[in-house]
Amino acid sequence: MSRILQMLLIAGLCLAGFARSADATNLLANGSFEDDLNEWHSWGETHVHCDELDIGPQDGRCALKMFQNWRESDKTSKVWQDVPVTVGTSYVLSGHLRNGYADGKDAMEPDNSAFLQIQWLDADGNPLPDPHASDPINHLTPSGQWFFKSLEVIVPELDPPVAMARVAAIHQYLGTGLDRGSSWFDNLAFEPVPEPGTIVMLCSGLVGLLLYGLRRRNG
């Protein structure tokens, strides 16, 4: 095999490796709510619905429905998981959100909104400042359609240091009365973003080793 052919082969393998690592692992368990609310903490009105005729899930058979937490003074409803993270690493939180049913039934009234959120925690589980939120959906969002939402964040250097991310799906109510309407969530994922620099370094090392091997064999 010519050296050029070998180099092309290595470049191809490196590209394949990059594509593979870009297909990152979801750090959330049961992110599609196919196993009810297992693995999730929850607060307020959080209900997993499966196999409903008038709403299709975005993924699998089931999706999460939330609405105003009318039983408590804190009117927010939410589900969340705490996930270990590495300072300096970039993560993407994504998911599909939906306002009510296809025919406008149970669509959110004003003062309701729904979004995804990342809150940093220290090693003792205490919240650290400035949570990050995705674009919300609200009463202005067309009902009955799934919308993809995502946000990418780099874990900051804080004091005390960040140890975990609290990854949450939130239905927020900021009014004082009782406003109807549901938000739906499905197919949530929290994934580390692979660093291209690391892969380039690995590939360069591999090419170097191959060239060294070829020289030794030819010499």
Ligand SMILES: [Ca+2]
């Ligand atoms: Ca699902």
